[in-house]
Amino acid sequence: MTSTTAFYPIGTSGVPWGQTEKQEWLSRQVRHRSYADEVLARIERLRGRFDVEEYGRLDYADGMYPLCAIRNPDWRDDLPMALVTGGVHGYETSGVHGALQFVEQHGADYDGRANLLVAPCVSPWAYERILRWNPGAIDPNRSFRGNSPAGESAALLGLVAPLLGRFVLHIDLHETTDSDETEFRPALAARDGKPFEPGEIPDGFYLVDDSENPQPEFQQAIIAAVEQVTHIAPADARGEIIGSPVVAPGVIRYPLKSLGLCAGITGARYTTTTEVYPDSPRATPAQCNDAQVAAVRAAIGYALAH
Template identity: 85%
Template sequence: MSSANAFYPIGTPGVPWGEAEKAEWLARQVRHRSYAEDVLARVDALRQRFDVEQYGQLDYAGERYPLYAIRNRGWRDGLPTVLVTGGVHGYETSGVHGALQFVERHGGDYEGRANLLVVPCVSPWAYERIHRWNMHAIDPNRSFRENSPAGESAALLQLVAPLRGRFVLHIDLHETTDSDESEFRPALAARDGKPFEPGEIPDGFYLVDDSENPQPAFQQAVIAAVEPVTHIAPADANGQIIGSEVVAPGVIRYPLQALGLCAGITGARYTTTTEVYPDSPRATPQQCNDAQVAAVRAAIGFALAHPAG
């Protein structure tokens, strides 16, 4: 197909959306699940063992979404600091639930060894609507930059800013889903007035390294830890995953900061974005959560064993 209009019902082919098209898009969004029940209740249950802080709030058309971060206790300036983020894209479910599962089961393991900061759901409005964008049709994961147009991104940047220079690791938990190809990429093309060019969804788990700061041994340690939990995505016929060269099994690279991606916000030596494939017939929702947890634990283990020189 030559245009996004063949796939997406909003807008005129070749013409970027204006306010009317964005309003039409917003009117189509439906709440499917509850941030309060699925996320905030689990965060509240962690307060006895961890420090929970509200770092911001989104106010969307009268709906208020408090934003929370979880810290392990016993923070010390001399310890390496680790950031785990999930739900930057709200529809990527295992990013949120994997982050929470990690804290619930393993968050206490690092007390006295690392300062652990976990933000399990960066984009709660999108989590409820199982969407990639926020209510303004903005992708938070292309918006981590100064004067960000996305409230989700701006709030996280403000949380992280005082700690820049202290992070040894940032792992950002994501999914690549079939709906990327059926809904979200066509919507992006329509929004921006560009033609939609069909792609291929990889079947399996993969990582996105930073092309400006590649850490191949670190990435491979994470892949090795995840492989017993869920299968690793193979390269396609062109030696690529989602249009990027596969530089090692299950690893591609992006310029994280230049693209405004979440994994580029800390300046940490070790950074990665996980990509779980929840639509595979070979993976259950629990396997997806477990894969995220395995990735986080392996990433922290490697970073603590190989501190910056």
């Protein structure tokens, strides 16, 4: 029997969720938007200019979701390869639409210069429900490892597996939102039976570098491009952003691969995770998409030049 806790309405404080609690959580989720209309339709319009492939299909109780990737045409084995991913967390809207906008506006710029592989919406079920997790209450962005429990993560790993060793760049597009603090972090604490410790949401754009392969000049090239579009998140009073030390303006570091994060899947020399703040009074949805596009362009430009 579950009871309401002080910080989340599902489960018993201090006790990790079982299947009953996960089913209760799932029963509360509501579809708010259409992956077919908002994402697949845009991808379909790219056919002819780009190669589109279905790299997997998620078959959930309330629907089936094709997973699509976009490639620029005429791939060549002698060209460097760049991976762009968005929507690993489905609620992080500018990751999805920023990736699509990049392809629509700039994908053709790299013909003959780089092989582009873009997976704009890794988690379509969560995109529709504006959620962080998949239906099993699993975070895909902690699940990029062998025998992944998340179908979203397993499918993307399968897409890149034949290409490992060829990537020079992977940029994974994310957002940090106010709902991280009001919903998703409390839910995580409740699911895992841990106390919820309130944090602070940074106001602005920042990047997550790889602590196991830091590339500070690469990260700063992206920051320099993005600050022409939107503001960069400052460090808090402790010199941190979301609990991690700020190592350069707008940059923190995580061990990407060991945490099972998407940006750690390729072994590329240049990797980063973008974090846009869409709830800022200083940023519009269009600015958030534009910031993601600026980040991708700067990342690819730097990788190709170095």
